[in-house]
Amino acid sequence: MKRLHVHIAVEDLQQNIAFYSAMFGCEPSVQHDDYAKWMLDDPRVNFAISNRSQHTGLDHLGIQAENETELSAVKQQLDNTQASIEEQQGAACCYSRSDKYWVIDPQGIAWESFHSLQDIPTFNEPEAVSDGENPFACRPATDGGSSCCG
Numbered sequence: 001m002k003r004l005h006v007h008i009a010v011e012d013l014q015q016n017i018a019f020y021s022a023m024f025g026c027e028p029s030v031q032h033d034d035y036a037k038w039m040l041d042d043p044r045v046n047f048a049i050s051n052r053s054q055h056t057g058l059d060h061l062g063i064q065a066e067n068e069t070e071l072s073a074v075k076q077q078l079d080n081t082q083a084s085i086e087e088q089q090g091a092a093c094c095y096s097r098s099d100k101y102w103v104i105d106p107q108g109i110a111w112e113s114f115h116s117l118q119d120i121p122t123f124n125e126p127e128a129v130s131d132g133e134n135p136f137a138c139r140p141a142t143d144g145g146s147s148c149c150g
Contacts, residue, residue, distance in 0.1 A: 001044065001066060002063050002064060002065055002066070002070055002074070003039075003044050003045060003046050003063070003064040003066075004043070004044065004045045004046070004061070004062075004063065004064075005045070005046040005047075005048070005060075005061065005062035005063060005064045005112065005114075006045060006046070006047050006048070006058075006061055006062075007048045007049070007050070007058075007059040007060050007061075007062070007094075008047075008048070008049050008056075008057065008058060008059060009049075009050060009051070009052070009053035009055060009056050009057060009058075009059045010049045010050070010051055010056055011051065011056050012051070013033075013034065013035075013036065013049065013050070013051045016036075016049050017031065017036050017049070020036075020038065020047070020049065021038075024038050024040060024047070026038065026040075030095060032095065032123070034050055034051055034052055034123060035048065035049070035050040035051075035052070035094060035095065035123060036048065036049050036050075037049075037094070046062075046064050048094060050094070050123075052123065058109070059110075060109065060110040060111065060112055061109060061110075061111050061112070062111055062112035062113060062114060063111070063112075063113045063114075064114055064115070064116070065113065065114065065115045066115070067115060068099070068115055070115070071099060071101075071113065071114070071115040074101070074113045075101050075113065078101055078103055078113060081103060083103040083104065083105070084103070084104070085101050085102065085103055086101070086102040086103075087100070087101055088100040088101075088102070090117070091114075092120055092122075092124050093123070093124050094123060094124075095119060095120055095121070095122070095123060096116045096117075096118070096119055096120060097116070097117045097118050097119075097120050098114040098115060098116045098117055099114065099115050099117065100112055100113065100114040101113045101114070
């Protein structure tokens, strides 16, 4: 079953961890000095915050697939939008290696569709597999906005 993904760039990570932990009624399932993530089942959402961007607020939205079959189905739906799609295989970002498809909606909001392959010990890796223009793979190269990777 797919899961909605929301990533918000914040100024004060600890203040926001306290706020969202109280709001969700639980501590983050992943926490680092620059990032926290709650994998909630009710509502079913992957909610992440980081302090790596120059701008605060909504960083991007997404759909997290549980497996390659679900990701393939999401990709077919993205094809129907006729938006430009950026594919990233084995991308390293947010302490995870993932296969991803990025699109920008008509409002300019980046949408990340992804299947996580494995956890990694760092927020990103400069040598991550990507299109070569966006080596950190946290945002599509076609997006002119700031990146969660900073």
